[in-house]
Amino acid sequence: MPxxxxxxLFANAATFEIAGVSLGIWDEDxxxxxxxxxxxxxxxxxxxxxxxxxxxxxxxxxITEQHVTAVLHLGQRFSAxxxxxxxxxxxxxxxxxxxxxxxxxxxxxxxxxxxxxQDLATLARRPGGVAxxxxxxxxxxxxxxxxxxxxxxxxxxxxxxVLTTALSVARERxxxxxxxxxxxxxxxxxxxxxxxxxxxxxxxxxxxxxVAVVVVAYGVPFVGSAALLVLSxxxxxxxxxxxxxxxxxVAKTQQQAILGVxxxxxxxxxxxxFATPVENMPGWCRALTLxxxxxxxxxxxxxxxxxxxxWDVAAGQIWPMAAIGLATLITATWLFxxxxx
Numbered sequence: 001m002p003x004x005x006x007x008x009l010f011a012n013a014a015t016f017e018i019a020g021v022s023l024g025i026w027d028e029d030x031x032x033x034x035x036x037x038x039x040x041x042x043x044x045x046x047x048x049x050x051x052x053x054x055x056x057x058x059x060x061x062x063i064t065e066q067h068v069t070a071v072l073h074l075g076q077r078f079s080a081x082x083x084x085x086x087x088x089x090x091x092x093x094x095x096x097x098x099x100x101x102x103x104x105x106x107x108x109x110x111x112x113x114x115x116x117x118q119d120l121a122t123l124a125r126r127p128g129g130v131a132x133x134x135x136x137x138x139x140x141x142x143x144x145x146x147x148x149x150x151x152x153x154x155x156x157x158x159x160x161x162v163l164t165t166a167l168s169v170a171r172e173r174x175x176x177x178x179x180x181x182x183x184x185x186x187x188x189x190x191x192x193x194x195x196x197x198x199x200x201x202x203x204x205x206x207x208x209x210x211v212a213v214v215v216v217a218y219g220v221p222f223v224g225s226a227a228l229l230v231l232s233x234x235x236x237x238x239x240x241x242x243x244x245x246x247x248x249x250v251a252k253t254q255q256q257a258i259l260g261v262x263x264x265x266x267x268x269x270x271x272x273x274f275a276t277p278v279e280n281m282p283g284w285c286r287a288l289t290l291x292x293x294x295x296x297x298x299x300x301x302x303x304x305x306x307x308x309x310x311w312d313v314a315a316g317q318i319w320p321m322a323a324i325g326l327a328t329l330i331t332a333t334w335l336f337x338x339x340x341x
Contacts, residue, residue, distance in 0.1 A: 018101060018108065018277070020280075021101075022279070023071070025038055025049060025053065026052075026059055029074045029077070029079050033078070033083070034079055038072070040115070041072060041112060053071065064307065064313075065313055068095075069101065070092060075090075078090065087131040088130050088131065090131065091134075092106065092109050092134045097302050098277060103142055116130065138306040145218060146220050146221070146305070147302070149214045149220050150214065150302045151302065154298055155272075157206050157207040158236070158240045160202065161241050162243055163244070163258075164199050164202060165241050165244025166247045166257040166260065167248075167258070168199070169248035169257075170248050170251045170254045170256065170257035173251075174252075188336040192336065195241075196238070200238065203237040204233065214305075222305055225309075229300070229301070229304045235325060236293055239325030242325050242332060243264065246328050246331050247261060249332050268294055271289045271292050274298060278295060293325070297317070300318070
């Protein structure tokens with residue numbers, strides 16, 4: 001059953017097709033030619049017009065806070081230049097924290113604009129057209145390394161703490177030392193804390209090493225708050241430890257623990273949005289991602305590395321990780337208490 005369930009999950013969640021990209025419009029021209037071009041974007045299945053802006057500050061906030069993936073900006077002289085036979089400039093601002101998505105969005109937009117230009121030349125029989133000026137925010141060169149490596153810091157540290165926690169308890173259970181631990185005067189909460197602290201130290205140390213390598217060896221920029229990244233990683237790793245303890249509390253052997261970890265980690269990585277955008281997944285897949293702590297930490301990590309993410313924006317990603325960590329640690333404590341009884 002696990003491979004069958006994972007196949008169904010991967011087939012729906014792991015897709016590189018882009019549809020329904022959230023697009024903002026900043027139209028300073030307000031003319032009929034501008035409205036016709038905007039209408040083409042609205043009718044395209046690749047885009048979903050979700051916001052209209054009037055000021056550059058609103059555009060910056062929309063991109064930074066990920067309300068929209070791209071913004072189409074038509075300047076005040078768009079229609080005048082177009083009707084006079086000159087090349088009318090059009091600006092496309094794209095959130096490039098996801099470099100692969102940014103490149104696909106740019107190509108989709110270019111194809112729509114090329115079709116508009118061809119139709120305009122055929123009907124109006126005049127030279128000119130639309131010249132697209134693209135600007136990729138947070139990753140101007142669309143470097144895939146800037147997109148992948150911050151995510152790998154998150155994934156590798158999470159795999160380490162989940163696997164280490166699950167296998168450590170399972171091995172003790174095989175050797176019989178865990179049963180000896182349960183009959184000591186220690187309470188279940190104290191046992192959980194004892195299993196959490198060493199793994200937490202390992203996870204934080206590994207994450208710090210990975211961040212240093214990513215920045216120093218591979219030149220990925222780190223423009224945000226180090227304190228915010230440390231706090232987020234601490235809460236994130238605790239959620240991973242809670243998941244590992246919950247798996248180990250029901251696994252009787254290391255083999256069962258490994259299978260439990262694999263059963264959780266493989267879907268969690270696909271649903272996290274590491275490789276494919278969460279927005280492109282079906283509704284039921286997006287609902288499952290809400291239970292995945294990796295999803296939230298990826299947003300914070302990429303935001304801190306590339307964007308200088310604000311604390312109030314990061315708070316919306318931190319509290320779900322804290323809730324998941326609290327729930328899993330309480331569950332592990334309850335399961336350990338059940339073994340004592």
